[in-house]
Amino acid sequence: MEKPPAIVEIRDLTKVYYRGNQIVPVLRDISFDIGQGEFLALMGPSGSGKSTLLNLIAGIDEPDSGTIKVGGIDITALPETELARWRAVHVGFIFQFYNLIPVLTAFENVELPLILTPLARNERKGHVEMALRVVNLADRMDHYPGQLSGGQQQRVAIARAIVTDPTILVADEPTGDLDRVSAEEIMDLIDRLNHESGKTIIMVTHDPRAARKAHIIRHLDKGYLNDASPQDIL
Amino acid sequence: MLLLKIFFKNALRHKLRTGLTVLAIAIAMLAFGLLRTVIDAWHAGVEASSASRLVTRNSISIIFPLPLSYKDKIRQVDGVDIVSYGNWFGGIYIDEKNFFANFAVEPRTYLELYPEYVLSTEVHNAFLRDRKSFIAGRKLAAKYGWRIGDVITLKGTIFPGNWEFVLRGIYRGRHSSTDENQFLFHWDYLNEMIKKTSPGRADQVGFYMIGAKNPNLAAQVALSVDRAFQNSLAETLTETEKAFQMGFVSMSEAIITAIQLVSFVVIVIILAVVANTMAMTGRERAAEYSTFKALGFRGRHIAALIFGESLTITMAGCAAGMIATFPAATAFAKAVGTFFPVFNVDADTLYLDIAFSLTVGLLAAVVPTYRSLKTGIANGLRTVE
Numbered sequence: 001m002e003k004p005p006a007i008v009e010i011r012d013l014t015k016v017y018y019r020g021n022q023i024v025p026v027l028r029d030i031s032f033d034i035g036q037g038e039f040l041a042l043m044g045p046s047g048s049g050k051s052t053l054l055n056l057i058a059g060i061d062e063p064d065s066g067t068i069k070v071g072g073i074d075i076t077a078l079p080e081t082e083l084a085r086w087r088a089v090h091v092g093f094i095f096q097f098y099n100l101i102p103v104l105t106a107f108e109n110v111e112l113p114l115i116l117t118p119l120a121r122n123e124r125k126g127h128v129e130m131a132l133r134v135v136n137l138a139d140r141m142d143h144y145p146g147q148l149s150g151g152q153q154q155r156v157a158i159a160r161a162i163v164t165d166p167t168i169l170v171a172d173e174p175t176g177d178l179d180r181v182s183a184e185e186i187m188d189l190i191d192r193l194n195h196e197s198g199k200t201i202i203m204v205t206h207d208p209r210a211a212r213k214a215h216i217i218r219h220l221d222k223g224y225l226n227d228a229s230p231q232d233i234l
Numbered sequence: 235m236l237l238l239k240i241f242f243k244n245a246l247r248h249k250l251r252t253g254l255t256v257l258a259i260a261i262a263m264l265a266f267g268l269l270r271t272v273i274d275a276w277h278a279g280v281e282a283s284s285a286s287r288l289v290t291r292n293s294i295s296i297i298f299p300l301p302l303s304y305k306d307k308i309r310q311v312d313g314v315d316i317v318s319y320g321n322w323f324g325g326i327y328i329d330e331k332n333f334f335a336n337f338a339v340e341p342r343t344y345l346e347l348y349p350e351y352v353l354s355t356e357v358h359n360a361f362l363r364d365r366k367s368f369i370a371g372r373k374l375a376a377k378y379g380w381r382i383g384d385v386i387t388l389k390g391t392i393f394p395g396n397w398e399f400v401l402r403g404i405y406r407g408r409h410s411s412t413d414e415n416q417f418l419f420h421w422d423y424l425n426e427m428i429k430k431t432s433p434g435r436a437d438q439v440g441f442y443m444i445g446a447k448n449p450n451l452a453a454q455v456a457l458s459v460d461r462a463f464q465n466s467l468a469e470t471l472t473e474t475e476k477a478f479q480m481g482f483v484s485m486s487e488a489i490i491t492a493i494q495l496v497s498f499v500v501i502v503i504i505l506a507v508v509a510n511t512m513a514m515t516g517r518e519r520a521a522e523y524s525t526f527k528a529l530g531f532r533g534r535h536i537a538a539l540i541f542g543e544s545l546t547i548t549m550a551g552c553a554a555g556m557i558a559t560f561p562a563a564t565a566f567a568k569a570v571g572t573f574f575p576v577f578n579v580d581a582d583t584l585y586l587d588i589a590f591s592l593t594v595g596l597l598a599a600v601v602p603t604y605r606s607l608k609t610g611i612a613n614g615l616r617t618v619e
Contacts, residue, residue, distance in 0.1 A: 052612075060528050060611035081532060088530020095615065099525040103243035107235060113529045115236055159527075 004035035007167065007200050008057060013066035015052055030066070034168075039194040039201045041214035048220040050204045051172055057202055058091050058170045059083050071167050088116045092161030092178045092199075094171035094190075098153040100145040106132065107141040113164045128152050130204040131159035135189060151182030158189060162199070169193065171203040175210050187213050237535065241542030243521070245550075252547060259551020259594070260558060264505035264585050267559035268566060269497035270583040275491055278576035282411045283475040285449035286315075287347060288456055290442040291478075296322075299438035300468050302425075307462055308442055312407060313455040316445035318343035320421055321438075325388030327378070327398060334374055334571065336417035339425035349446045350408040351416075357403035365423045366403035373575075375404045381558045388417075393428065413575035430500040433609055444472070501590050508598040512544050516602025517617075523606045524614025537603045544599035545592070552591030556584055590596035 013030040013199050016023050026049040034040050034057075042050040055061035057068060059075045078086055093099075100109045104176060110131050114124045132138045135155040145153050155175060160167055171190065174185035191213045193199045205211050219226045245252055265619050274281075290308065292298035302319070309317045320339035326332065341362055345351060353361070353369065361369050370380060380386065382399045399419050407414045421439070429436040444453045444459065453571035456472035463470045473481075483490070516523075559579050606614075 055612045058528070060615075084527065084530050084532045086530075087528065091527050091528075093525075095525070097521075099521065099615070100524070101240065101522060103237070103240055103247065108239075111236065112526075116530050 004037055005032035005039075007036040007071055008034035008202070009067075009069040010034075010057070011067045011069075013053075013056065013063050013068065015049070015056065015061075015063050025150040025223050027056075027063070027220075030225050031221075032218070032225060034202060037190070037198045037200055038216060039214045040203065041211040041217045042202065042204045042220060043206070043211055043217055044220035049223050050220045053220065053225075054170050054172055054202060054204045056167070058093065059087050085116075088113060089164065092164065092166040092169040094154070094157055094161050094169065094174045096173035096176040098150075098157045098177075100143070100153055100156055100160075102145050104169060105142050105144055106159075107147065109145070109156055110141075110159045111158060112162050115160070117164065127163050128159075131163040132156075134162065134193075135159045149182070150178050151160060151185055154178060154182070154186050155189065158186070158193070162193060163199075166202065169199050169201045171201065171205075173205055173207075174203065175205065175207055183207065183210065236535075237538055241539050242546055244515075244539070245546040248515075251511060251514075255547055256551040256554065258507050259504055259548055259591065260554035262500050262507075263552050263555025263591065264558045264562055265498050265500050266590065267555065267579060267583050267587055268469075268562055269493050269500070270586060271498075271559075271563050271566075271577060271579050272574070273493055274580050274583065275574035275577045276486060278411055278413070278574070280349075280476055280479040280483060282409070282576070283479055285476070286446045286452060286473065287475040288444040288446060288452055288459070288472050289475055289478040290444060290459055290470045290472040291440070293460075295470040296440070298468070299440055300437075300442065300470065302437040302439055304439075304442065304463065304470070307547070308444060308459055311455060311460070311462060313447050313451040314444055315447040316343050318347050318443040318445075319439040319441065320344065320443070321424060321440035322392070323388070323390070323397075323419075324392045324426065325390050325417075327386065327388055332378075334415050334417055335413075335575070336419070338421040339418050340421050341418070344418065344443065347443050350412045351405040351418075352408050353403050353405045354561045361402040364400060364402055365420045365426075365470075366398065366400055368399040368417060368419035369403040369405055370401060370414045370418075371575075372404055372406045373414040374417060375401070377415075380404075386466035388426065392425065395427070395431070397427070410578050415575040415603045418552055438512045442470075443485055448567055501594065505594045505597055508544065508548055508594050509601065510548065512540065512598045512602045515543065516540060518608055520606065520609060520614045520617040524609065524611045524617070528615065533607045536606050537599075540603045540606065541596065541599040545595040548591045548598070552587055556587050559587075560595060 006062065011031050013027055014025070014106050015027040017027050025220060031051065036053060042053060044050045056063050063076055067074050073086065075083060096105065101112065104112070107128055111124055114127060119127065129138065133140050135158050137152060137155050140148060140152060145156070148156065159174045174190065178186060187210050192203050203214065211212070211217050290300070294302050305317055305319060308314060318340050320337045323336045323338050325336050327334070327372055345353070345358065361367050380401050382404070386399050386401060388399065390397055425436055425567045442546045452474055456474070459472045460470050526536060558603065563577060563579045567574060
């Protein structure tokens with residue numbers, strides 16, 4: 001099978017944390033590509049650096065050295081304002097705890113990223129309704145997060161992630177806070193977004209069942225990246 | 235619009251905490267408003283003074299009298315238009331606690347000098363005709379339920395005896411700052427009685443009120459009057475009515491300064507309360523603010539959310555405090571009786587309420603905004619409320 005063109009190119013990436021005077025390396029000289037439309041799962045034990053790697057790819061953390069190019073743009077060279085603009089356009093976030101704004105309805109939560117775009121109110125409405133239909137929550141658009149189940153909240157979060165049609169979707173433990181049934185629904189939905197819409201998805205997970213949906217699984221351990229077959233890990 | 239909705243709704247997320255904070259601000263603004271109104275009331279006499287009115291008194295002290303004969307000499311001074319005179323009577327109505335200002339004045343010239351005491355021509359003439367009569371301000375008459383024709387007895391302190399007066403008129407103030415708690419009667423009546431009881435004190439006045447032809451010449455007129463009585467047995471001190479009133483106010487300067495200080499301390503305390511509320515809010519919402527930033531919202535958006543919420547809370551408290559100030563001021567004025575002849579909540583006090591609330595709202599948001607902007611997105615997202 002032909003390898004898709006790289007949408008994310010990571011080169012010589014390192015990241016350390018400082019604990020008092022102690023330097024703790026989190027990522028050590030990481031280099032790899034993620035192809036357009038690929039679904040990558042990052043796995044590894046706690047503290048292995050997988051969430052840090054995801055944050056760096058999503059442009060919400062800064063590396064100590066190395067480069068990350070997304071769609072040809074070196075995001076490590078972007079100033080904060082440009083980076084914020086870049087995230088708004090190119091990254092869709094799915095968090096473990098959904099991170100919805102509790103005072104906004106499902107509709108308004110999904111509309112939030114569109115406020116930063118030049119879209120008119122009517123256009124925004126169209127986009128939001130479509131995103132909520134994709135996640136099968138069109139009938140819950142006036143509900144507040146507190147009135148929705150965990151699975152429904154995560155679906156709203158997915159609708160918020162895809163509403164701007166971003167270049168990549170990053171998901172940090174998207175099923176970590178869900179029961180088994182809801183987790184399966186969410187993974188089916190993410191899988192569908194990858195298959196039907198060709199979205200590039202980078203997901204951090206501890207859950208082998210969730211990781212099974214990915215095309216590629218990469219394993220991080222003590223800051224080193226290992227290629228691994230799903231069978232090896234699962 | 236959505237951001238506007240967020241900070242309004244955020245302000246109501248912890249209803250009890252927000253409610254208590256709003257209540258604290260309202261009470262602080264009420265206290266501030268009342269204290270400022272007390273200070274204003276202290277200065278009311280100064281504010282109500284006319285630039286063209288001068289007061290002449292004995293240069294040694296106000297308690298020493300001046301001869302009635304000075305009247306004609308003062309009238310001859312260049313720039314003098316009207317000369318009136320009077321005495322502080324210091325009478326007590328029934329009980330000492332019923333304090334109000336009562337003056338024996340030369341009524342015709344005095345009312346000419348004080349056109350802000352509004353009387354109908356009929357009442358004015360009736361007052362002038364009857365030497366035993368007096369006029370009272372609207373508030374004073376209302377307080378004691380006096381009606382035209384009532385005979386009122388004042389117990390003299392400076393001028394001993396029971397003094398009977400007939401109420402011939404109730405004046406109202408032309409301006410909101412006009413004192414409507416005065417009791418004015420005929421100086422001639424006082425003088426006649428003194429002549430009978432203690433003739434040595436007769437034909438003496440406590441002060442002269444002078445109306446200058448031109449307010450710009452007031453200083454010159456004051457100088458000329460004092461010069462006219464230089465080296466006499468009773469030298470005079472003439473000053474503008476404003477300076478004269480200020481002299482009384484300055485006697486209470488320490489109290490006024492203390493009240494002023496307390497009014498500002500109230501603001502500082504409320505700043506600490508709101509800052510604490512906003513700091514708690516900022517900590518609780520760290521993950522939310524980081525979510526906003528992850529979605530592409532920038533620092534100014536986060537600042538708008540925090541400042542907006544802080545201002546929503548402070549301005550709600552300010553509005554409640556301002557509204558409560560009016561009935562509280564009315565109740566306070568009623569409680570202190572005629573101690574403050576004019577006790578009105580000034581527009582400037584309300585502007586100060588708004589200005590301080592805005593300042594408190596803005597300052598309280600500075601630290602949480604700074605912290606929120608300094609917190610990395612990844613770190614903020616890890617924060618669990």
